[in-house]
Amino acid sequence: MWFRFITFLATSCLCHMTYESARAAGPVSVWVALSETDTVYVEAAQALRAELERTQPGNQEWRIAHWSRFDKSTSRPHWIVAVGTAAQRNMQELFARDTKPPPLLSILVPRLTFERIADPERLREGSLSAVFLDQPASRQFNLIRLALPLVSTVGLLVGETSKEHLPAIEKAAKSRDFDVLVATVDQGELFSALQSVLSDAEVLLALPDPGVFNSQTAANILTAAYRRHVPLVGFSPAYVKAGALLALYSTPAQVGTRGGELLRRALTNKSLPPPQWPGEFTVSVNPDVAHSLGLSLDEKMLGEQLRRRERP
Amino acid sequence: MKITGRSGIPDAVAILFALLATAVGAQEVSEKDYFDDLPVVLSVSRLAQPLSETPGSVTVIDRETIRRSGARDISDLLRLVPGFVVGHINGANPTANYHGDFDALNRRLQVFVDGRSIYSTLLAGNISHPMMGLVLDDIERIEVLRGSNSAAYGANAFSGVVNVVTRTAADVPRFSTSLALGEKGIADRSVRAAWGNERLALRLTAARSGDNGFDNVIDDKRVDQLHLRVDLHPSSADDIMLAAGSVRHQWGATDSLRSEIWRNAFVQGQWRRRIDADNDLRINASFDEEKAVDQIYYFTLAGAPRPYKADGTGRRLSLEAEHTARLSPALRLVWGGQWRHEEVRSFNLFAVREPQTADLRRLFGNLEWRLGERWIINAGAMWEDHSIVGPHTAPRISLAYHVLPGHTLRIGSTQAYRMPTMFELRGNWQTPTLAGSLVKASGGIKPERMVVNEIGYIGEFRSLGLTADLRGFEESGSSVARYFGGYPNDVVNKDRYRKRGWETQLRWKPRPQTQILLNHTVIRVRAWSTGDTHISDELIAPSHTSSLDWFETLPTGFEFGLSYITFGAMTWGGKNDVLDTQPRVDLRLARRFKIGSTRAEAALVTQSVTGAYQDGDPRRYFPRRAFATLRLDF
Incomplete structure (x- = not known):
């Protein structure tokens, strides 16, 4: 029922957008391909569109739909925005044989996934870029320093996928005087990895990796960490709700807005800027967990301080 | 990390999990990982109250402090x-009480291990023996609730509560072993194995510890213990803990005049269920059995010493249910009930062969009410109905005020009871040397009663790394249980007392490598005795106690620890002998290192560096003793 409503809402928004944009004179045609028609993708697409329409109203002709609805035989866009992994993969595929495919901006994709599926040729020539969904390691460590100033040892549980993050994380940690304690979850042996990381870590930083952090393991990790009074820093609001002390993430709208800014610059310069992290982000605190750990944290203030640290 | 399980079925489960996880691991991260919902794991009802909001003063001794203290037992x-107040009845029997005690039996403190109350049913509620039955390396943390807590924990929580939380298999290395060897016969060893996965984890510990006790006293000690803890996690809403163990505490040497053995075995099951985000249920059941044998050789005028053996058994069954509910963001309720059955059998203590039994029923509730951002009211009561003594109600109220963030003032009042033990109710103590009984209880004793008023302050100076805890108290007791009336003595309620004073703890972590604990206690005891005089009563607690503990992490893996304690003149165990004021200094130097993937820790500890000091009795001295320990975690 809910899904149907969302689909309806999305479709009606899309119709409205297309109708409105068609009236503009000499419009730039933009395809916005969604991985799915869930709220998160629609929100990101709407924010992107709103950002461009705010500064250049009526300049674009929008087509926002599920990736499967686009067909290059009927029309050809000037620009393509892919929202999510599936959309990026399929839009790349769609124009794979073109000698000069339309530039593609991928938003709401995790960095590692983007790098794995991105066509290196297109990346090099600047016809492919992205606004990632995840957060730079520097920002995560800055947040830990702000929220938990006495902490110096940060624990990480990494699996097959997330261990590719390690070089960047270790570099960011080192430059901020953090010790990083890494436990590898090999073949799903979470138990012993948790044992080794929780013995010395003062905070646990969660990295998205379906082999390590998923709805099955979250309960174990959160309970074990809380038992040892080790707070968990999560990467989504769901973690804060479940019992993480705090989480750092960008909402679909924040990623979408950043995507809009990038696309605007691309329209002006006629070329895509390099892939980047989302500029806006949200800090969430679980007040009950903070309270129980004897901490008083203000999520608004932490967000502000973190922003100031990045853009003084 | 490899799968190293050995038994068939769990192996199969582990492999299945591994396969599933590998299948999942092959997937790449997608935005779904960021947007998928998760079940609420740490619901409000499952979170512990922060120290600043507990109804009384709490001191937490964490794993790191336990490790670095160089302690060999919980006292x-x-x-x-x-x-x-910590000391030794003799070298084999360390004991600890809060604010002093009127006799050698330590029964006014409540000690829990993972929610199971440990006290000797047979030996008049004494906790000193059961406290020996703990392997320190198995302890995650110790929460000490200073002050009466009968309203939440029942009658034994008369002067305070010691809550021991042990480590689950999930939190300990797969295999550990430790050895301590040193002067005065110190020989402690332990092995521990842990195995598990996310659903099932078990830990097995075997330990033996011993030493020769004090100089010139026959008080050799040996403690053997075996502990099993199993944690099951059948679903994200359920946690089940099963525990079983056995302890054997023996003291006195074979050629001595007296040797005593206390044995205990227990099983425990605890189930916690998260009903929803606001409701949590805990059900706990435990069974304890103990046996004590006291063998003494006594001299008669005829010449050769003759043996005399006193023994007995005690059993205890306890069932408890507790419901924690968040009624609204401002209101949290904990309530529940307990039923306990005690059975004691000892001809020497009761002069009958039949078991003595008693039942206890309890209902308790505590309401935490937040009034805005700053005020918190904790109000609670416990109603207890003892099958011999009858019903009593212990209420408590406390009010906390957050003056500034991190600074809390608290004021509270409570009334506490201590239910008489079976020996105090039915005792008829036979000795070989006297014809007849030493103690013959008429059964008329009522619970001891104490009214406690307190003020407290908890301050956190985060920029300095300093927390301060201050408690001012007035504990007014009446009807102290005494052996009185000549031979045989009856057990009667007699005498009033009032303890007034203040105590403080400063915990300072100026930098990650340094931790300093500074304690200071000042206490004045006034006692009004009738009939028989007890000149010792006003010295049951030293007028002042000061201690400093300094833990420092040095470069290249070295650790240094210094512990200094000094206390004023006092008496021990209801005796009239006054002990001198003496300081004690302990030193510890350790190094942590790795041998391959094995973590190792070698330490050298010297207790009472400055020499022997009087402990427990003016003729007994706690000697200076050094020992070395080696721990390996595989």
């Missing part, structure tokens, strides 16, 4: 808690 650790 050594209770030295770190302000207000605690």
